[in-house]
Amino acid sequence: xxxxxxxxxxxxxxxxxxxxxxxxxxxxxxxxxxxxxxxxxxxxxxxxxxxxxxxxxxxxxxxxxxxxxxxxxxxxxxxxxxxxxxxxxxxxxxxxxxxxxxxxxxxxxxxxxxxxxxxxxxxxxxxxxxxxxxxxxxxxxxxxxxxxxxxxxxxxxxxxxxxxxxxxxxxxxxxxxxxxxxxxxxxxxxxxxxxxxxxxxxxxxxxxxxxxxxxxxxxxxxxxxxxxxxxxxxxxxxxxxxxxxxxxxxxxxxxxxxxxxxxxxxxxxxxxxxxxxxxxxxxxxxxxxxxxxxxxxxxxxxxxxxxxxxxxxxxxxxxxxxxxxxxxxxxxxxxxxxxxxxxxxxxxxxxxxxxxxxxxxxxxxxxxxxxxxxxxxxxxxxxxxxxxxxxxxxxxxxxxxxxxxxxxxxxxxxxxxxxxxxxxxxxxxxxxxxxxxxxxxxxxxxxxxxxxxxxxxxxxxxxxxxxxxxxxxxxxxxxxxxxxxxx
Numbered sequence: 001x002x003x004x005x006x007x008x009x010x011x012x013x014x015x016x017x018x019x020x021x022x023x024x025x026x027x028x029x030x031x032x033x034x035x036x037x038x039x040x041x042x043x044x045x046x047x048x049x050x051x052x053x054x055x056x057x058x059x060x061x062x063x064x065x066x067x068x069x070x071x072x073x074x075x076x077x078x079x080x081x082x083x084x085x086x087x088x089x090x091x092x093x094x095x096x097x098x099x100x101x102x103x104x105x106x107x108x109x110x111x112x113x114x115x116x117x118x119x120x121x122x123x124x125x126x127x128x129x130x131x132x133x134x135x136x137x138x139x140x141x142x143x144x145x146x147x148x149x150x151x152x153x154x155x156x157x158x159x160x161x162x163x164x165x166x167x168x169x170x171x172x173x174x175x176x177x178x179x180x181x182x183x184x185x186x187x188x189x190x191x192x193x194x195x196x197x198x199x200x201x202x203x204x205x206x207x208x209x210x211x212x213x214x215x216x217x218x219x220x221x222x223x224x225x226x227x228x229x230x231x232x233x234x235x236x237x238x239x240x241x242x243x244x245x246x247x248x249x250x251x252x253x254x255x256x257x258x259x260x261x262x263x264x265x266x267x268x269x270x271x272x273x274x275x276x277x278x279x280x281x282x283x284x285x286x287x288x289x290x291x292x293x294x295x296x297x298x299x300x301x302x303x304x305x306x307x308x309x310x311x312x313x314x315x316x317x318x319x320x321x322x323x324x325x326x327x328x329x330x331x332x333x334x335x336x337x338x339x340x341x342x343x344x345x346x347x348x349x350x351x352x353x354x355x356x357x358x359x360x361x362x363x364x365x366x367x368x369x370x371x372x373x374x375x376x377x378x379x380x381x382x383x384x385x386x387x388x389x390x391x392x393x394x395x396x397x398x399x400x401x402x403x404x405x406x407x408x409x410x411x412x413x414x415x416x417x418x419x420x421x422x423x424x425x426x427x428x429x430x431x432x433x434x435x436x437x438x439x440x441x442x443x444x445x446x447x448x449x450x451x452x453x454x455x456x457x458x459x460x461x462x463x464x465x466x467x468x469x470x471x472x473x474x475x476x477x478x479x480x481x482x483x484x485x486x487x
Contacts, residue, residue, distance in 0.1 A: 003100075006090045006227040007107045010192045011115060013087055014161060017190050020083035031076045039069045087227045088183070089193035091168075093200050094231030097238055100196040101166050103231075107194065108164055115161040121373045122165045122195075123366070126175065127303060127333040129156075129182075149178065153185035160191055167369065168195035170205040171362075176214040183221055193226075201228060272381045277348035280381035281319070284346070295319055300341055302334040317344040322351065326363040335370035345371060350382035353393050361393040 092100050108117045120128075132155060136148045156163065163186065170176045186193055197204075201219040205211050222228060272280035285292040295312030302308045308330070312319035318338070325335075325347065338345065353361050371378045382389055 003090075003092050003103055003229045003231050006092075006229045007103070007111055007194065009087065009227065010090060010162065010194070011112055013085065014115065014190065014192050017083055017085040021190060024079060024082055027079050028074075028076055031079070032070065032074050035074070036070045082188070085187050085190045085192065086225065087192075088187035088225040089195065090227045090229065091201060091222050092194070092196045092229050092231055093198065094233070095235070096198065097235035098231045098233045099236055100231055104164055104166060104194055104196050108162075112162050116159055117162045117164060118160045119164040120166070121336075121370075122168045123332040123336055123370060123373075125163075125165055127336060129178070130333075131303075133178075149181055150185055153182060153189060156182075157186060157189040157191045162192045162194065164194040166196050166373070168197040169199070170208075170215070170218070173205075173208065173210045173214065176205050176208070176211070176218065180214050180218045180221065183218070187225060200230070270377065270379050271386055272379075273385050274383065275381075277381050280348065281346055281379070284379045290315075293317055300337060302337045303331070306334075308334065308338075312346075313342075316342055317346065318342045319346045319348070322347055322349050322364075325367055326360045330363060332366040332370060335367045336374075338367075339370045339374035339376045342376065344377045344379065346379040346381070348381035350380060350384075350386075350389055352384040352388050353390060355392045358393050361390055364389075 092103070094100055105119070108119045129152065132152050133148065136151055140148055170179060183193060199206070201222040204218065205215050208215075270284070272283065282292060293315035295314045295317070298310045298313040300308045300310055300313075300318075309324070310318050311321065311324065318341070325338075347367075350364075353364075368378065370376075380386070
């Protein structure tokens with residue numbers, strides 16, 4: 001109810017802001033016309049002043065015209081700044097399946113029917129944003145980045161009154177820096193922004209690199225200019241699935257007692273645990289009219305002109321190993337191209353991800369999110385129970401909590417994010433992270449042995465009388481180092 005009320009305020013605020021802007025523009029035009037009329041009355045004085053050459057001792061200079069000429073566009077400070085859009089948008093956050101996206105879709109269909117609405121998943125908008133920024137930077141050369149971002153904001157505002165972004169997220173410092181300025185520029189152009197997300201504003205890009213530089217400003221802008229609404233409730237998607245499963249199970253039991261287990265298997269056929277990938281693929285398409293289509297190797301054009309190899313493709317379906325999609329340098333934008341190309345995606349041999357494989361877990365989450373957003377059927381085969389795939393990685397959610405967990409103690413970021421500049425070169429030369437870790441452990445052990453020997457020498461009695469154990473002579477304790485015979 002709170003989110004619905006907040007969304008209902010946006011069209012009203014947008015209409016009031018547009019009317020105020022029309023009055024502001026009309027006042028600017030009136031003052032400019034008045035200044036031009038006054039300037040036209042003293043045009044002769046200006047022409048006389050411009051023709052004066054300053055010759056002669058007794059010829060005085062012409063008087064200054066009382067009204068200057070109007071050259072180019074003008075902005076009158078007496079009118080004040082342009083009227084702002086307040087609130088500038090609505091920020092809806094809540095748990096998974098609580099109805100945030102459905103509420104935003106209903107708002108786009110019925111609540112904002114008189115306005116031009118652009119509804120996109122945030123990954124799609126982010127892809128458009130970075131591609132547009134890249135194109136503008138190539139055309140503008142050395143132009144300041146703020147000017148380039150202002151032009152991008154003009155493109156985003158063109159033909160749009162309300163911008164709706166589903167699954168808003170900030171996962172890197174570049175997006176954090178861009179979104180702070182972009183949201184401000186859009187509000188100046190009277191474009192209302194509606195965001196749905198799982199995180200409150202203060203938790204965006206939580207524990208991210210250089211988070212303190214940009215996220216506080218972004219969170220402050222959201223709290224100050226947006227309607228921030230929390231949506232708490234049950235997971236409606238899970239409840240609907242369970243209700244449908246129970247309905248089909250009861251219907252199957254009443255009609256065909258022998259086929260009581262057939263319907264639940266049909267509902268669960270998109271997820272297969274254990275066994276072989278071939279068996280899972282055959283079971284998934286056993287009830288299809290045409291059966292399993294013929295799959296052949298192919299390729300897919302993805303973002304930034306790159307190409308993704310597809311092990312098997314045919315009849316709008318694609319087959320991938322987990323490593324092909326989640327252990328490669330692929331982004332959420334790449335998965336969007338995948339979702340737009342195929343209606344069915346089969347991912348097999350999904351393993352249980354280790355604690356340090358949080359990058360792979362992020363890619364897998366983005367893949368599922370992109371396929372779900374575009375209503376792509378995903379058939380998943382895992383080597384472990386599906387609930388165990390992310391079980392180890394979920395320990396990261398408890399870091400820095402009141403329970404005393406600490407991400408540094410988990411040992412996750414030590415191997416994944418090394419601050420040495422030649423870390424990737426070392427990995428490439430040594431062949432694997434395991435080999436690099438083994439050599440690093442040896443180095444640490446050697447440093448510890450050297451430190452132990454140093455401490456032992458300092459505690460030895462002979463060291464106090466000049467024997468350092470290094471083969472070099474030293475002055476005895478208490479010696480006068482200024483004396484030549486004791487230096």
